[in-house]
Amino acid sequence: MKNFPVVDLSKLNGEEREVTMEMIKDACENWGFFELMNHGISLEMLDTVERLTKGHYRRCMEQRFREMVEMKGLEALQSEVGDLDWESTFFLKHLPESNISEIPDLEEEYRKVMKEFAKELEKLAEQLLDLLCENLDLEKGYLKKVFQGSKGPTFGTKVSNYPPCPKPDLIKGLRAHTDAGGIILLFQDDTVSGLQLFKDGQWIDVPPMKHSIVINLGDQLEVITNGKYKSVEHRVIAQKDGNRMSIASFYNPGSDAVIYPAPALLEKEAEKNTQVYPKFVFEDYMKLYAGLKFQAKEPRFEAMKAMKESTVNLGPIATV
DSSP: OTTSOEEEGGGGGSTTHHHHHHHHHHHHHHTSEEEEESOSSOHHHHHHHHHHHHHHIIIIIHHHHHHHHHHHTGGGOOSOOSSOOOOEEEEEEEESSOOGGGSTTOOHHHHHHHHHHHHHHHHHHHHHHHHHHHHHTOOTTHHHHHHHTTTOOEEEEEEEEEOOOSOTTTSOSEEEEOOSSSEEEEEEOSSSOOEEEEETTEEEEOOOOTTOEEEEEOHHHHHHTTTSSOOOOEEEOOOSSSOEEEEEEEEEOOTTOEEOOOHHHHHHHGGGTOOOOOOEEHHHHHHHHHHHTTSOSHHHHHHHHHSOGGGOOOOOOOOO
16 A cells, blocks of 8 residues: 555646656556545535535435345345445536536535536646646647547546445445546545555555545556556445445546547557557447446457447547
């Protein structure tokens, strides 16, 4: 845990910028995850989001979860469950259009705060994409432009609670997977742990730290960087005690965005004869991912490679 990469984003503005950028580079290349402190989102906002999220769960979702557990007989489990997750969730869409006003049971204060929180996370995601461009020696704005498609990026939030589980050895909070999209920003509980990533043949805890934002990379950034950065398998372990809050926001390419390895990176690697990742429309990848989320990512890439490239209209990407 002590070696898990923790980046102080405020140091980008001082003498430690070079060291901080190197930390981000190393985390992207060797971990696929890092934790951000001093990220620019106010601590008051984070505290409010946590308070309202936990209150909403107790008021509107806890009883429903208990009824689901009873209906499925999960408290009496005797053997491992491989097709179910011990989590209570709902989803918010922010871009290209918000659905927050349509979600039932949300108090007006909660709606307002989550809209504001999403705006802050969107700014942070775009800042991070530009930092990745800098580390990759890509033109500033390249990744944001790739994500645009015709309607701009897709951006949404999965709000999850992982209640106390009587049989955590038999059911996962969330089964192991890589994320399909672009860059993921997670505001997680700082008292109840459970998130783990797979590195060097073992599962490693992602430390819960107060007021931090955990960043991880999705499959699309692995493709765009031609494998220089990797999406990493991760999971949530159910716990016997405590209710773990998880607010994961996914800043993804637009549905019709064309995803393929950055030509500038391929030019650098031409002499190495490295494998080139496929090119595809993001929406096509998501359709495939929907049924294969909890399986290895490599066959998904192979399946996209096998699709007829004639379906992809590959135009030049302008940068800002």
